[in-house]
Amino acid sequence: MSKLQTPGNTYSAILEKIFHDRYTAGRSEVPFSRSDLVTAARLLKRPLPKNLGDIIYALRYRVALPASITATQPAGSYWTIEGTGRAEYAFRLSHQSRIVPNLSLVTIKIPDATPEIVVAFTQSDEQALLAKIRYNRLVDVFPQPSGH
Secondary structure (H helix, E strand, O other), X not given: OOHHHOOOOHHHHHHHHHHHHHOOOOOOEEEEEHHHHHHHHHHOOOOOOOOHHHHHHXXXXXXXXXXXXXXXXXXXXXXXXXXXXXXXXXXXXXXXXXOOOOOOOOOOOOOOOOOHHHHHHOOOOHXXXXXXXXXXXXXXXXXXXXXX
């Protein structure tokens, strides 16, 4: 389990505080600003991360939103964090569907062509995934369906 996924995580706690301080049932948007991150960290008596932008980035792309936030999602909707201006953000309900594997499709096994030196020094983050995609040519070898 990575540091970002541990219970009581600072990033999650900060965004939970912001969300729950502003959210009321039925809202589809909960705006906040970068300065709110500082305020929430101080109120929670949590150390302020050096890179405030990483709080937003982590919970947009690397870590799932806390269960207390996702519990407020209506069926078929998902909370996302979007930029709304310079240092301005909003939790927004989205009706975008999540990408879910289709279990009825055939699995194509591909030998891993990632060089050992790359594997030895990669971590389990998005850069490691992008390296594997590149070395295994997953984008250029597999044709796109027609019309896309």
